[in-house]
Amino acid sequence: MGKTKRLDKQNFLKKHPFCCFCGGTKPAEEIDHVPGRVFFRDRQWPDGYIFPACIECNRATRYEEKVIALLCRFNNSNETEIDHAEFEKMAREVARHDPEFISDIRPLSANETRRFLRDHNIEKPTTITTAEIPIVKIGDIVNKSVRKFGRKLFLALWFKHTGMALPKSGAMRIVWMTNASPAIDDTALIAMFNTLNGIPPIIKNSRHLHDQFTYRYVVTATGDGAGFFVWFRQSFGLLCTMAVDKSMIKNDPTNIEVPF
Numbered sequence: 001m002g003k004t005k006r007l008d009k010q011n012f013l014k015k016h017p018f019c020c021f022c023g024g025t026k027p028a029e030e031i032d033h034v035p036g037r038v039f040f041r042d043r044q045w046p047d048g049y050i051f052p053a054c055i056e057c058n059r060a061t062r063y064e065e066k067v068i069a070l071l072c073r074f075n076n077s078n079e080t081e082i083d084h085a086e087f088e089k090m091a092r093e094v095a096r097h098d099p100e101f102i103s104d105i106r107p108l109s110a111n112e113t114r115r116f117l118r119d120h121n122i123e124k125p126t127t128i129t130t131a132e133i134p135i136v137k138i139g140d141i142v143n144k145s146v147r148k149f150g151r152k153l154f155l156a157l158w159f160k161h162t163g164m165a166l167p168k169s170g171a172m173r174i175v176w177m178t179n180a181s182p183a184i185d186d187t188a189l190i191a192m193f194n195t196l197n198g199i200p201p202i203i204k205n206s207r208h209l210h211d212q213f214t215y216r217y218v219v220t221a222t223g224d225g226a227g228f229f230v231w232f233r234q235s236f237g238l239l240c241t242m243a244v245d246k247s248m249i250k251n252d253p254t255n256i257e258v259p260f
Ligand SMILES: [Zn+2]
Pocket: 019, 020, 021, 022, 026, 053, 054, 055, 056, 057, 058
């Protein structure tokens, strides 16, 4: 690390002395990028998305990030050559190191795709065959990873927009979807979605990165609750409600609490 970078890190940690991922009481020792660099084309991550982390939290989701970054690239409508090369490289790496993930994500068969299009009232584009339509089916291993990944993502966004770490009493409720998921039928989440009026700029060196990562959010006037809808590459979305006290979140066995 160069001298300027080391100083930047020291200053950042001086300003934000506690890890924002485990309740805000453990000293931060590292700077974490959320979403990780692996989510961005050519590893160009947006300005302002760095967070104070203890060593344990910084490393907690490495495994999950790699796989979810791959998942986000399954359907990229404006694919560049860089995107394509990155996708191939990531897919090879995941296949080599985490083969169980690959077996947990599989493309729908032509018959399943046909049924999917019919159930969703979508007309097949005439330029491609049914088998070429990139819809994937996902199992439990991926589901668990998404929850772990989502927990960290929303703790970071909470910190960014409230200026505080979510305390250990806090909790969140996450619903996630791919472009192949059925519509959400959770009325509480849909009502929350309609209140999201914050749209932050996602910029690196004055270039917009919204095609890769974008979100809307709202923080309650009292600062004790927030809602987010995050979308990666038109492929993968997460909707989240969170609060400083778990009793404020609709009770559900899938809710995620701060300690993990
Ligand atoms: Zn931590």
